[in-house]
Amino acid sequence: MSWQEIAHTVRPVLNEAATSAMPLVVRSLVYVCWKCSATSNPPAVLHPGGATDQYSILEVTSGLNLAYVQELMTLDHNPIAATIKPRYSKTRGERYLSHGCSHCDALFGEFPLQESITAVLADDAIADLPIQLAAERPIIEWWALTSARGDIF
Ligand SMILES: [Zn+2]
Structure with a gap:
Protein backbone atom coordinates (compact mmCIF):
# COMPACT_ATOMS: atom_id res chain seq x y z
CA MET A 1 0.00 0.00 0.00
CA SER A 2 1.40 3.39 -0.94
CA TRP A 3 1.60 6.33 1.44
CA GLN A 4 -1.07 8.08 -0.64
CA GLU A 5 -3.40 5.12 -0.19
CA ILE A 6 -2.70 5.01 3.55
CA ALA A 7 -3.27 8.76 3.86
CA HIS A 8 -6.48 8.48 1.85
CA THR A 9 -7.70 5.80 4.29
CA VAL A 10 -6.48 7.43 7.48
CA ARG A 11 -7.61 11.03 6.92
CA PRO A 12 -11.36 10.36 7.21
CA VAL A 13 -10.72 8.34 10.39
CA LEU A 14 -8.67 11.17 11.89
CA ASN A 15 -11.28 13.73 10.85
CA GLU A 16 -13.96 11.63 12.51
CA ALA A 17 -11.83 11.30 15.66
CA ALA A 18 -11.22 15.05 15.73
CA THR A 19 -14.91 15.90 15.58
CA SER A 20 -16.47 13.05 17.58
CA ALA A 21 -16.38 13.17 21.35
CA MET A 22 -15.86 10.50 23.99
CA SER A 40 -5.85 16.95 49.28
CA ASN A 41 -7.39 15.43 46.18
CA PRO A 42 -4.69 15.38 43.50
CA PRO A 43 -6.04 14.10 40.17
CA ALA A 44 -4.48 10.66 39.79
CA VAL A 45 -5.97 8.80 36.85
CA LEU A 46 -7.67 9.57 33.55
CA HIS A 47 -9.85 6.99 31.83
CA PRO A 48 -12.62 6.61 29.27
CA GLY A 49 -16.02 6.72 30.96
CA GLY A 50 -16.85 3.38 32.57
CA ALA A 51 -13.44 1.77 31.93
CA THR A 52 -11.49 1.63 35.19
CA ASP A 53 -9.35 -1.48 34.68
CA GLN A 54 -5.55 -1.28 34.72
CA TYR A 55 -5.34 -1.36 30.90
CA SER A 56 -7.72 1.56 30.40
CA ILE A 57 -6.39 4.11 32.86
CA LEU A 58 -3.61 6.63 32.41
CA GLU A 59 -1.74 7.82 35.47
CA VAL A 60 -1.60 11.61 35.63
CA THR A 61 1.37 12.14 37.93
CA SER A 62 3.64 14.16 35.62
CA GLY A 63 4.51 15.03 32.03
CA LEU A 64 2.10 15.15 29.13
CA ASN A 65 -0.74 13.37 30.94
CA LEU A 66 -0.62 15.85 33.80
CA ALA A 67 -0.41 18.82 31.41
CA TYR A 68 -3.52 17.53 29.64
CA VAL A 69 -5.46 17.09 32.88
CA GLN A 70 -4.38 20.56 34.02
CA GLU A 71 -5.90 21.94 30.83
CA LEU A 72 -9.14 19.98 31.34
CA MET A 73 -9.35 21.28 34.93
CA THR A 74 -8.70 24.85 33.79
CA LEU A 75 -11.40 24.63 31.09
CA ASP A 76 -13.77 23.33 33.78
CA HIS A 77 -12.85 26.19 36.18
CA ASN A 78 -11.90 23.53 38.72
CA PRO A 79 -9.80 25.04 41.55
CA ILE A 80 -7.62 21.91 41.60
CA ALA A 81 -6.04 23.22 38.37
CA ALA A 82 -4.13 25.79 40.41
CA THR A 83 -2.43 23.04 42.44
CA ILE A 84 -0.78 21.67 39.27
CA LYS A 85 2.33 23.67 38.43
CA PRO A 86 6.08 23.43 38.01
CA ARG A 87 7.81 22.89 41.35
CA TYR A 88 11.41 22.19 42.27
CA SER A 89 12.09 18.64 43.42
CA LYS A 90 15.16 17.98 45.55
CA THR A 91 14.84 14.29 44.69
CA ARG A 92 14.95 14.94 40.95
CA GLY A 93 17.15 18.01 41.12
CA GLU A 94 14.91 19.89 38.69
CA ARG A 95 11.58 21.63 38.31
CA TYR A 96 8.78 19.60 36.82
CA LEU A 97 5.03 19.90 36.36
CA SER A 98 3.76 18.40 39.58
CA HIS A 99 0.90 17.95 41.96
CA GLY A 100 0.93 19.79 45.25
CA CYS A 101 -0.91 20.23 48.50
CA SER A 102 -4.01 22.42 48.18
CA HIS A 103 -3.31 23.72 51.72
CA CYS A 104 0.47 24.34 51.96
CA ASP A 105 1.60 23.87 48.31
CA ALA A 106 4.13 21.15 49.21
CA LEU A 107 5.19 19.11 46.19
CA PHE A 108 3.57 15.69 45.92
CA GLY A 109 6.32 13.62 44.34
CA GLU A 110 5.62 11.52 41.28
CA PHE A 111 6.91 8.29 42.85
CA PRO A 112 4.79 8.35 46.04
CA LEU A 113 1.71 9.22 43.97
CA GLN A 114 2.43 6.29 41.64
CA GLU A 115 2.81 4.01 44.66
CA SER A 116 -0.60 5.13 45.93
CA ILE A 117 -2.18 4.50 42.52
CA THR A 118 -0.55 1.07 42.36
CA ALA A 119 -2.06 0.23 45.76
CA VAL A 120 -5.52 1.27 44.52
CA LEU A 121 -5.04 -0.84 41.38
CA ALA A 122 -3.99 -3.83 43.50
CA ASP A 123 -7.30 -3.50 45.36
CA ASP A 124 -9.14 -3.15 42.02
CA ALA A 125 -10.61 0.05 43.47
CA ILE A 126 -10.06 2.72 40.81
CA ALA A 127 -13.86 3.03 40.45
CA ASP A 128 -14.05 3.92 44.16
CA LEU A 129 -11.82 7.00 43.79
CA PRO A 130 -13.72 10.30 43.79
CA ILE A 131 -14.53 11.75 40.37
CA GLN A 132 -12.86 15.13 39.98
CA LEU A 133 -14.09 15.85 36.46
CA ALA A 134 -16.11 14.22 33.69
CA ALA A 135 -16.00 15.75 30.21
CA GLU A 136 -16.74 14.95 26.59
CA ARG A 137 -13.51 15.40 24.62
CA PRO A 138 -12.49 14.75 21.00
CA ILE A 139 -11.47 11.10 20.57
CA ILE A 140 -8.21 12.17 18.93
CA GLU A 141 -6.98 13.66 22.23
CA TRP A 142 -7.23 10.27 23.93
CA TRP A 143 -5.44 8.64 20.97
CA ALA A 144 -2.64 11.18 21.19
CA LEU A 145 -2.21 10.64 24.93
CA THR A 146 -2.25 6.85 24.75
CA SER A 147 0.14 6.86 21.77
CA ALA A 148 2.58 9.18 23.52
CA ARG A 149 2.61 7.08 26.72
CA GLY A 150 3.20 10.14 28.83
CA ASP A 151 6.19 11.39 26.85
CA ILE A 152 6.39 14.47 24.69
CA PHE A 153 6.05 13.57 21.01
ZN1 LIG B 1 0.27 20.39 52.90
Whole structure:
Protein backbone atom coordinates (compact mmCIF):
# COMPACT_ATOMS: atom_id res chain seq x y z
CA MET A 1 0.00 0.00 0.00
CA SER A 2 1.40 3.39 -0.94
CA TRP A 3 1.60 6.33 1.44
CA GLN A 4 -1.07 8.08 -0.64
CA GLU A 5 -3.40 5.12 -0.19
CA ILE A 6 -2.70 5.01 3.55
CA ALA A 7 -3.27 8.76 3.86
CA HIS A 8 -6.48 8.48 1.85
CA THR A 9 -7.70 5.80 4.29
CA VAL A 10 -6.48 7.43 7.48
CA ARG A 11 -7.61 11.03 6.92
CA PRO A 12 -11.36 10.36 7.21
CA VAL A 13 -10.72 8.34 10.39
CA LEU A 14 -8.67 11.17 11.89
CA ASN A 15 -11.28 13.73 10.85
CA GLU A 16 -13.96 11.63 12.51
CA ALA A 17 -11.83 11.30 15.66
CA ALA A 18 -11.22 15.05 15.73
CA THR A 19 -14.91 15.90 15.58
CA SER A 20 -16.47 13.05 17.58
CA ALA A 21 -16.38 13.17 21.35
CA MET A 22 -15.86 10.50 23.99
CA PRO A 23 -16.46 10.66 27.73
CA LEU A 24 -13.32 11.06 29.83
CA VAL A 25 -13.20 10.87 33.60
CA VAL A 26 -10.54 12.22 35.98
CA ARG A 27 -10.38 10.64 39.43
CA SER A 28 -8.47 11.90 42.44
CA LEU A 29 -6.61 10.27 45.25
CA VAL A 30 -7.52 11.10 48.81
CA TYR A 31 -3.97 12.02 49.77
CA VAL A 32 -2.51 13.10 53.08
CA CYS A 33 0.17 15.79 52.78
CA TRP A 34 3.60 14.72 54.03
CA LYS A 35 4.27 18.28 55.23
CA CYS A 36 1.06 19.66 56.82
CA SER A 37 -0.96 16.42 57.23
CA ALA A 38 -4.04 17.96 55.59
CA THR A 39 -5.94 15.98 52.97
CA SER A 40 -5.85 16.95 49.28
CA ASN A 41 -7.39 15.43 46.18
CA PRO A 42 -4.69 15.38 43.50
CA PRO A 43 -6.04 14.10 40.17
CA ALA A 44 -4.48 10.66 39.79
CA VAL A 45 -5.97 8.80 36.85
CA LEU A 46 -7.67 9.57 33.55
CA HIS A 47 -9.85 6.99 31.83
CA PRO A 48 -12.62 6.61 29.27
CA GLY A 49 -16.02 6.72 30.96
CA GLY A 50 -16.85 3.38 32.57
CA ALA A 51 -13.44 1.77 31.93
CA THR A 52 -11.49 1.63 35.19
CA ASP A 53 -9.35 -1.48 34.68
CA GLN A 54 -5.55 -1.28 34.72
CA TYR A 55 -5.34 -1.36 30.90
CA SER A 56 -7.72 1.56 30.40
CA ILE A 57 -6.39 4.11 32.86
CA LEU A 58 -3.61 6.63 32.41
CA GLU A 59 -1.74 7.82 35.47
CA VAL A 60 -1.60 11.61 35.63
CA THR A 61 1.37 12.14 37.93
CA SER A 62 3.64 14.16 35.62
CA GLY A 63 4.51 15.03 32.03
CA LEU A 64 2.10 15.15 29.13
CA ASN A 65 -0.74 13.37 30.94
CA LEU A 66 -0.62 15.85 33.80
CA ALA A 67 -0.41 18.82 31.41
CA TYR A 68 -3.52 17.53 29.64
CA VAL A 69 -5.46 17.09 32.88
CA GLN A 70 -4.38 20.56 34.02
CA GLU A 71 -5.90 21.94 30.83
CA LEU A 72 -9.14 19.98 31.34
CA MET A 73 -9.35 21.28 34.93
CA THR A 74 -8.70 24.85 33.79
CA LEU A 75 -11.40 24.63 31.09
CA ASP A 76 -13.77 23.33 33.78
CA HIS A 77 -12.85 26.19 36.18
CA ASN A 78 -11.90 23.53 38.72
CA PRO A 79 -9.80 25.04 41.55
CA ILE A 80 -7.62 21.91 41.60
CA ALA A 81 -6.04 23.22 38.37
CA ALA A 82 -4.13 25.79 40.41
CA THR A 83 -2.43 23.04 42.44
CA ILE A 84 -0.78 21.67 39.27
CA LYS A 85 2.33 23.67 38.43
CA PRO A 86 6.08 23.43 38.01
CA ARG A 87 7.81 22.89 41.35
CA TYR A 88 11.41 22.19 42.27
CA SER A 89 12.09 18.64 43.42
CA LYS A 90 15.16 17.98 45.55
CA THR A 91 14.84 14.29 44.69
CA ARG A 92 14.95 14.94 40.95
CA GLY A 93 17.15 18.01 41.12
CA GLU A 94 14.91 19.89 38.69
CA ARG A 95 11.58 21.63 38.31
CA TYR A 96 8.78 19.60 36.82
CA LEU A 97 5.03 19.90 36.36
CA SER A 98 3.76 18.40 39.58
CA HIS A 99 0.90 17.95 41.96
CA GLY A 100 0.93 19.79 45.25
CA CYS A 101 -0.91 20.23 48.50
CA SER A 102 -4.01 22.42 48.18
CA HIS A 103 -3.31 23.72 51.72
CA CYS A 104 0.47 24.34 51.96
CA ASP A 105 1.60 23.87 48.31
CA ALA A 106 4.13 21.15 49.21
CA LEU A 107 5.19 19.11 46.19
CA PHE A 108 3.57 15.69 45.92
CA GLY A 109 6.32 13.62 44.34
CA GLU A 110 5.62 11.52 41.28
CA PHE A 111 6.91 8.29 42.85
CA PRO A 112 4.79 8.35 46.04
CA LEU A 113 1.71 9.22 43.97
CA GLN A 114 2.43 6.29 41.64
CA GLU A 115 2.81 4.01 44.66
CA SER A 116 -0.60 5.13 45.93
CA ILE A 117 -2.18 4.50 42.52
CA THR A 118 -0.55 1.07 42.36
CA ALA A 119 -2.06 0.23 45.76
CA VAL A 120 -5.52 1.27 44.52
CA LEU A 121 -5.04 -0.84 41.38
CA ALA A 122 -3.99 -3.83 43.50
CA ASP A 123 -7.30 -3.50 45.36
CA ASP A 124 -9.14 -3.15 42.02
CA ALA A 125 -10.61 0.05 43.47
CA ILE A 126 -10.06 2.72 40.81
CA ALA A 127 -13.86 3.03 40.45
CA ASP A 128 -14.05 3.92 44.16
CA LEU A 129 -11.82 7.00 43.79
CA PRO A 130 -13.72 10.30 43.79
CA ILE A 131 -14.53 11.75 40.37
CA GLN A 132 -12.86 15.13 39.98
CA LEU A 133 -14.09 15.85 36.46
CA ALA A 134 -16.11 14.22 33.69
CA ALA A 135 -16.00 15.75 30.21
CA GLU A 136 -16.74 14.95 26.59
CA ARG A 137 -13.51 15.40 24.62
CA PRO A 138 -12.49 14.75 21.00
CA ILE A 139 -11.47 11.10 20.57
CA ILE A 140 -8.21 12.17 18.93
CA GLU A 141 -6.98 13.66 22.23
CA TRP A 142 -7.23 10.27 23.93
CA TRP A 143 -5.44 8.64 20.97
CA ALA A 144 -2.64 11.18 21.19
CA LEU A 145 -2.21 10.64 24.93
CA THR A 146 -2.25 6.85 24.75
CA SER A 147 0.14 6.86 21.77
CA ALA A 148 2.58 9.18 23.52
CA ARG A 149 2.61 7.08 26.72
CA GLY A 150 3.20 10.14 28.83
CA ASP A 151 6.19 11.39 26.85
CA ILE A 152 6.39 14.47 24.69
CA PHE A 153 6.05 13.57 21.01
ZN1 LIG B 1 0.27 20.39 52.90
